[in-house]
Amino acid sequence: MDAYSDNWNACLLFRNKQLTKQLKDYQKVSALVEYSSSQIVAMGQLLRLHKNPSYGIINDESEWENLFAVIDLLYGGCLSEGLSSYHLGVQELKLCYLVRARLSNKAIATLFNITARSVLKAKQRIKIKLVLSGVDSLDKYIQQYL
Helix, strand or coil, rough: HHHHHHHHHHHHHHHHHHHHHHHHHHHHHHHHCCCCCCHHHHHHHHHHHHHHHCCCCCCCHHHHHHHHHHHHHHCCHHHHHHHHHHHCCHHHHHHHHHHHHCCCHHHHHHHCCCCCHHHHHHHHHHHHHCCCCCCHHHCCCCHHHH
């Protein structure tokens, strides 16, 4: 009788683990229901930027706005509010958001169809506007302090 009881308990424990995993997966998926289809597309674009960046992934300003919202959601805070007093241009704000999303200079260059050196120059101009010293890292500042 003890062997039967042990087997039964093992089966119940195994099934409980399966159902718990399914419940967690369901909770993750149901959390996505709260987002609009455009935000889900922006999440996909962000994943593509990390895995295989290419020019033209983001086509228009509404897609950029959705990407900004996703980056704010995933990386915390509202970056555009933190940078509003520095009077950055639209392209500079886009670059800051991509830095916030931890994209490499090469990936950013590919997305904007410019060279990695141009990205570095743009970052230097932004550092001047943010009144950062030459030894300060723009990437760390944007990722940690804003």
